[in-house]
Amino acid sequence: MPENPVKHLNMLLVEEQPLLRRTVALTARTLGLGTIHEAASMEAAERLLREHSFDGAVISIDCGSLRGCVYNLALLDRMRNGMYVSDSDIPIAVMAENATAGLLNDLRERHISRVILKPFRAKVLLDAFASFQQPAAR
Numbered sequence: 530m531p532e533n534p535v536k537h538l539n540m541l542l543v544e545e546q547p548l549l550r551r552t553v554a555l556t557a558r559t560l561g562l563g564t565i566h567e568a569a570s571m572e573a574a575e576r577l578l579r580e581h582s583f584d585g586a587v588i589s590i591d592c593g594s595l596r597g598c599v600y601n602l603a604l605l606d607r608m609r610n611g612m613y614v615s616d617s618d619i620p621i622a623v624m625a626e627n628a629t630a631g632l633l634n635d636l637r638e639r640h641i642s643r644v645i646l647k648p649f650r651a652k653v654l655l656d657a658f659a660s661f662q663q664p665a666a667r
Contacts, residue, residue: 538563540658541586543574543604544624553654562658571604578613585661586615587654589624591647600625600632605639622657624649 540557542565544550554565566581568574574588586608590600611617622643623636636644643657 538584538658538661539566539581540564540661541566541568541574541577541581541583541588542654543568543571543586543588545569545589545591549651549654552651553658556651556655557658560655560659562655562662565658571601574604575607575613578608578615581614583615583619585620585622585658587622587624587645587657591624591626600635602635602639605636605641609639620661622654624654 540563542550542553550567554567557565566577568577609617620642622645623641624645626647628644628646645653
């Protein structure tokens with residue numbers, strides 16, 4: 530009997546909303562998409578990134594409803610510069626409230642594979658994690 534060619538993925542979800550994190554992590558596990566490690570903040574994400582190698586990540590870069598807020602892309606920069614255990618070219622999807630042309634350009638420069646605009650259904654995140662199982666088309 531042939532082995533299942535799908536690799537078990539180790540993925541990171543950075544999102545401050547606990548219900549969304551938990552729902553996505555449990556559903557992904559049930560669907561066999563891999564293990565989702567949850568982080569409620571950038572600091573928690575950095576701890577996980579220093580300790581574990583990930584095959585993909587979905588990261589919320591929201592700055593809330595603060596007027597004139599600038600998105601913090603430092604975590605993405607450190608990931609792409611190879612400062613953590615994971616490969617620097619893992620697929621990364623970003624969740625954001627708004628997507629300006631400037632933000633989209635900044636994300637494109639960082640090779641972000643998908644931008645997810647809020648609000649969205651949990652299935653959108655599951656689809657993003659499932660897409661990480663596909664070979665990269667670069």
